[in-house]
Amino acid sequence: xxxxxxxxxxxxxxxxxxxxxxxxxxxxxxxxxxxxxxxxxxxxxxxxxxxxxxxxxxxxxxxxxxxxxxxxxxxxxxxxxxxxxxxxxxxxxxxxxxxxxxxxxxxxxxxxxxxxxxxxxxxxxxxxxxxxxxxxxxxxxxxxxxxxxxxxxxxxxxxxxxxxxxxxxxxxxxxxxxxxxxxxxxxxxxxxxxxxxxxxxxxxxxxxxxxxxxxxxxxxxxxxxxxxxxxxxxxxxxxxxxxxxxxxxxxxxxxxxxxxxxxxxxxxxxxxxxxxxxxxxxxxxxxxxxxxxxxxxxxxxxxxxxxxxxxxxxxxxxxxxxxxxxxxxxxxxxxxxxxxxxxxxxxxxxxxxxxx
Amino acid sequence: xxxxxxxxxxxxxxxxxxxxxxxxxxxxxxxxxxxxxxxxxxxxxxxxxxxxxxxxxxxxxxxxxxxxxxxxxxxxxxxxxxxxxxxxxxxxxxxxxxxxxxxxxxxxxxxxxxxxxxxxxxxxxxxxxxxxxxxxxxxxxxxxxxxxxxxxxxxxxxxxxxxxxxxxxxxxxxxxxxxxxxxxxxxxxxxxxxxxxxxxxxxxxxxxxxxxxxxxxxxxxxxxxxxxxxxxxxxxxxxxxxxxxxxxxxxx
Numbered sequence: 001x002x003x004x005x006x007x008x009x010x011x012x013x014x015x016x017x018x019x020x021x022x023x024x025x026x027x028x029x030x031x032x033x034x035x036x037x038x039x040x041x042x043x044x045x046x047x048x049x050x051x052x053x054x055x056x057x058x059x060x061x062x063x064x065x066x067x068x069x070x071x072x073x074x075x076x077x078x079x080x081x082x083x084x085x086x087x088x089x090x091x092x093x094x095x096x097x098x099x100x101x102x103x104x105x106x107x108x109x110x111x112x113x114x115x116x117x118x119x120x121x122x123x124x125x126x127x128x129x130x131x132x133x134x135x136x137x138x139x140x141x142x143x144x145x146x147x148x149x150x151x152x153x154x155x156x157x158x159x160x161x162x163x164x165x166x167x168x169x170x171x172x173x174x175x176x177x178x179x180x181x182x183x184x185x186x187x188x189x190x191x192x193x194x195x196x197x198x199x200x201x202x203x204x205x206x207x208x209x210x211x212x213x214x215x216x217x218x219x220x221x222x223x224x225x226x227x228x229x230x231x232x233x234x235x236x237x238x239x240x241x242x243x244x245x246x247x248x249x250x251x252x253x254x255x256x257x258x259x260x261x262x263x264x265x266x267x268x269x270x271x272x273x274x275x276x277x278x279x280x281x282x283x284x285x286x287x288x289x290x291x292x293x294x295x296x297x298x299x300x301x302x303x304x305x306x307x308x309x310x311x312x313x314x315x316x317x318x319x320x321x322x323x324x325x326x327x328x329x330x331x332x333x334x335x336x337x338x339x340x341x342x343x344x345x346x347x348x349x350x351x352x353x354x355x356x
Numbered sequence: 357x358x359x360x361x362x363x364x365x366x367x368x369x370x371x372x373x374x375x376x377x378x379x380x381x382x383x384x385x386x387x388x389x390x391x392x393x394x395x396x397x398x399x400x401x402x403x404x405x406x407x408x409x410x411x412x413x414x415x416x417x418x419x420x421x422x423x424x425x426x427x428x429x430x431x432x433x434x435x436x437x438x439x440x441x442x443x444x445x446x447x448x449x450x451x452x453x454x455x456x457x458x459x460x461x462x463x464x465x466x467x468x469x470x471x472x473x474x475x476x477x478x479x480x481x482x483x484x485x486x487x488x489x490x491x492x493x494x495x496x497x498x499x500x501x502x503x504x505x506x507x508x509x510x511x512x513x514x515x516x517x518x519x520x521x522x523x524x525x526x527x528x529x530x531x532x533x534x535x536x537x538x539x540x541x542x543x544x545x546x547x548x549x550x551x552x553x554x555x556x557x558x559x560x561x562x563x564x565x566x567x568x569x570x571x572x573x574x575x576x577x578x579x580x581x582x583x584x585x586x587x588x589x590x591x592x593x594x595x596x597x598x599x600x601x602x603x604x605x606x607x608x
Contacts (some may be wrong), residue, residue: 061514061518062517062518063514063517063518082517083514083517083518084517084518084519084520084521084522085520086518087520088518089518089519090514090515090518092511092514092515094508094511095508095511096508096511096512096514096515097515098512098515098516098530098533098534099507099534100533100534100536109516109519109521110519110520113519113520113521113525114520154515157519158518158519161519161520167518
């Protein structure tokens with residue numbers, strides 16, 4: 001695949017969503033969402049179904065109207081501007097290629113509306129299809145392409161018009177796992193190449209963490225946290241973020257002077273944790289240590305092989321089961337029923353009240 | 357089912373449908389006075405001025421009805437699906453309503469309305485376009501509704517708009533090409549309905565093809581049958597064209 005042939009890099013623009021609220025009857029789909037995107041930034045909005053992430057994207061695209069709040073792009077208020085005047089490229093969750101047009105004609109569509117000369121738009125559309133690795137499929141109709149190819153064409157079509165903002169509404173959710181990973185990486189490569197400010201909506205945390213400059217975790221119409229992926233993962237701002245991003249074990253803990261005592265270990269607590277007393281620690285599987293110990297009071301329940309890593313499920317003395325992520329080479333040494341000792345890697349933990 | 361049984365059924369049903377047409381062709385080319393064959397009845401379709409004018413009137417009515425029906429129905433149905441889906445049931449009910457009302461009742465009901473129509477537009481038979489648009493609504497609605505259901509209208513429209521298309525461009529360049537088979541079906545069914553409509557035109561006192569066929573049938577049977585057969589053949593040609601045109605189109 002050639003990259004960047006004739007594809008001019010664009011300078012991204014800033015995007016500002018200010019106190020957006022969207023009410024549908026008695027449901028508040030968005031509840032005061034405020035989000036600032038730097039020029040050229042790739043932000044992923046992550047959250048469960050119904051959290052408002054797609055509503056936010058559709059309001060930015062002009063396909064939905066906010067009940068209150070404003071939308072600004074490059075410092076210009078575009079709240080009342082219709083979708084077709086916003087100059088945004090969008091890739092949809094469902095396949096959105098125009099079935100009566102070929103791949104090339106689909107990519108040319110937006111350019112034609114902008115009055116670009118026939119030769120000019122054919123060249124540009126060809127370059128964009130080349131960028132997404134589909135230069136040999138220009139004459140194919142949507143019905144003749146796979147789902148992954150259709151989404152690539154949709155990406156080329158969205159980028160061909162050199163949009164001020166690229167909007168991706170769960171574009172990978174209809175694809176199989178392998179194609180999803182390939183296209184995910186390709187979207188990021190292309191975005192870096194063209195430099196367009198991009199908002200990516202997904203409910204798949206792996207996708208969000210893998211491609212975004214910053215990840216915004218949403219819940220019930222609100223932004224719970226907006227930070228770089230590593231920080232969202234390692235330093236969740238709220239119990240919801242801690243529980244939604246990554247798998248978690250819930251282990252009883254005692255907090256004393258900023259230190260959480262659990263599983264015979266003491267580790268520092270994260271901001272947002274309870275200040276003292278009994279609580280529940282949210283412990284990542286990769287932070288759990290398991291050691292073979294004939295005198296251990298915990299017991300291996302089962303081992304799940306996942307390729308380079310394995311999950312080891314261990315029953316604690318109180319009967320609760322904890323999930324540990326270990327290298328497969330180490331996990332292989334454990335048999336169901338083996339006595340073990342469970343500990344915690346040096347890390348920081350979020351400890352929430354026991355009722356959470 | 358064996359091939360023999362299948363062949364028998366084909367022959368049986370073929371004969372059932374084709375025999376009346378053969379009988380019409382036979383009768384319309386028969387010289388009732390001198391015996392033998394003659395094409396006089398078919399020549400009368402053009403030579404008889406009243407019949408020729410009625411054919412022109414009916415064809416004009418068919419074209420006007422199709423154009424008016426498409427202009428009213430297609431954007432409305434698209435708009436309802438995209439912007440006011442809660443109104444779909446009401447629109448469907450209104451469109452299917454003419455099917456349940458006898459033509460005679462429609463004529464009586466429209467009498468007062470047509471006083472104004474003829475006052476404003478004159479006594480032209482082409483004013484029947486308005487009532488014919490209503491009469492073809494149930495058939496046209498079903499055809500277009502099926503075509504719209506077969507595409508992801510919302511996503512296609514939103515994709516077009518995000519690329520810079522206004523509503524008119526979205527409808528004409530994105531939606532219409534993808535519901536073309538439904539539009540053609542609606543158009544051809546409407547043409548068939550208009551060309552076959554007798555009651556409303558007759559009771560309203562307008563000279564359309566069907567009214568003329570009945571009138572001529574009282575004095576010149578072969579010409580009347582020739583006109584009927586010509587109408588039927590025209591309908592067949594339209595349906596054949598429909599299947600040929602839609603067969604070649606690519607769909608998801």
